[in-house]
Amino acid sequence: EADFEALRNRYRPGIVRLLLVGESRPAGGSFFYLANSRLFLATQEAFTRARGRTPIGSSFLELLRDEGIWLYDLAPAPVNRMSGRPRREAVESRAAALVDVLRQSKPHAVVAIKRSLEPVVRAAMVTAGTDPDTLQVLPFPLYQWRREYVLGLEAILKTMAKESDAVPQ
Numbered sequence: 477e478a479d480f481e482a483l484r485n486r487y488r489p490g491i492v493r494l495l496l497v498g499e500s501r502p503a504g505g506s507f508f509y510l511a512n513s514r515l516f517l518a519t520q521e522a523f524t525r526a527r528g529r530t531p532i533g534s535s536f537l538e539l540l541r542d543e544g545i546w547l548y549d550l551a552p553a554p555v556n557r558m559s560g561r562p563r564r565e566a567v568e569s570r571a572a573a574l575v576d577v578l579r580q581s582k583p584h585a586v587v588a589i590k591r592s593l594e595p596v597v598r599a600a601m602v603t604a605g606t607d608p609d610t611l612q613v614l615p616f617p618l619y620q621w622r623r624e625y626v627l628g629l630e631a632i633l634k635t636m637a638k639e640s641d642a643v644p645q
Contacts, residue, residue, distance in 0.1 A: 483509045484547070487537045492581035493544030494636060497574065497597050498589045499567055499616070500551035508547050511537060515547070515589065518617035522629035526637070543636075544584075548577050550596065567593065571600050578604035584639075587632065589625070590616045 480501055487509055498508070498515065506513040511533045523539075524530045531539055540546070551566040558566065578586075578600060586606065588597040594613045601608045614628040615621035 480507060480509070481552075483507070484549075487541045488546050489541045489544045491544050492546050492583040493585070494546075494632065495577070495581060495583035495586045496545065496547040496589055497586060497593060498547055498549045499593060500549045500553060500555045503554035503557045509537060514617055514622075518622055518625050519629060522626045523633060525626065525630040526633035546581070548574065550574060550593065568596055571596050574600040575604045578606045582606070583610075585610045585612065585632065585636070587611075587629070588613045 496519075501507045502513055508516045508519075510516075516536075519540075520530060520532070520536055523536070530536055550568075550570045552570060553566070555563045555566045574597065583606070586597060586601060588594050588611060591613055594611070598608050598611055601611060612628070612632060614625045617625035
């Protein structure tokens, strides 16, 4: 688990413009920051739709870091094979850590990646003093929800690009 967190932190931007909050890395060995998960591929697709051609693999992860985009998972270990209370408790166990991440990074926007995460993320934002109105919720990009995730993230990325273009240099 420490290896996964070290890898995640390698791609943590100095300034977090967009904080993506996921549930956990998947069981089975894939991981966003190994550039081999469903979430990674859907995020890359959204980025390509929003910005045109994008690099692949670790070069894409470096681009996300340089753009100020970072994924933080609530549960430190995979929960996708759990259900009910154990899953909920594993996710909620790092709510205080999310408050710390929000306070340290002061992201411009936050996206909860899974509708069930919204209450936990919203509460952490309020506790951290982050404007909860900046929270957006997208479905996890699995099966029939992949298109909704990709199009939703594409729209967020386009808005971010317009906002950064509007900032005087």
